[in-house]
Amino acid sequence: MLVDEAYHHFVQDPSYAESLPYVLEGRNVIITRTFSKIYGIAAMRLGYAIAKPELIDRMRPHSTGSVNALVKWGGAAALKDKEAEAWVLNKTVELREKMVAGVKSMGFDVLPSNTNFFMMHTVRPSSEFRSAFRERGVAVGRDFPPMLDWLRVSVGNEEENERFMQALKEIA
Ligand SMILES: Cc1ncc(COP(=O)(O)O)c(C=O)c1O
Known part of the structure; x- marks a missing residue:
């Protein structure tokens, strides 16, 4: 295994x-x-x-x-470098939770995450969201069959995350 x-x-x-x-x-x-x-x-x-x-x-x-x-x-x-490792962990969790709260407040379901990304339920095929994000200069995760109505979103830095949230508001 x-x-x-x-x-x-x-x-x-x-x-x-x-x-x-x-x-x-x-x-x-x-x-x-x-x-x-x-x-x-x-x-x-x-x-x-x-x-x-x-x-x-x-x-x-x-x-x-x-x-x-x-x-x-x-x-x-x-x-x-244990200090850097702890910093990355704390910062990632802080930024992820902020993004997840924003996405949920717009009505999307989000799976619990213990990683540096989260999965959000797009209901429509996530490929439609992916293209719309790309048009706005935001790259999100690829398809993860069979979860074709879920979008994988990686946590970026604060500015990148804000660009993602802004794009999501326009798309949704
Ligand atoms: C579950 C999982 N394993 C492995 C990797 C990739 O690791 P590597 O960059 O070492 O190929 C990823 C990257 O997205 C992943 O999500």
Whole structure:
């Protein structure tokens, strides 16, 4: 089993449990984590897997195993910078909740989120919203079949979020 823990660092739901104990128990579980989210270095293409050694050895031939040196140092620095990690978490949650409140006040349903994005119910096909946002210079998430009437919205900085809210008011 593969468990994608891309958003692991954002989770605040007390009922959440990470999957590390399954790996430590020796089960056939692979956990993947990425530096693209809480560490904000998506373009660097850096992540890692946690699994028992036999599974890692079986996967190794399928990887180039090569990471750019600058990226490697950036990843190591990110892991050590707990202050930055806490700042990103708090700021993301604060901005996300502000956006979610705004979107809900306009009558849209929003799924509970423990990530740096939220899913809003567009009722109509979300592709219509996507095009309308694009015309206004706002990029939102792609389709996530089968949820074709839900739109994935990533939390940006304050100015970007305001542009999103303004565009949504015009579209809705
Ligand atoms: C669930 C999930 N896993 C992984 C990723 C991407 O990670 P990476 O940038 O390391 O490919 C994303 C990005 O949107 C994601 O939503």
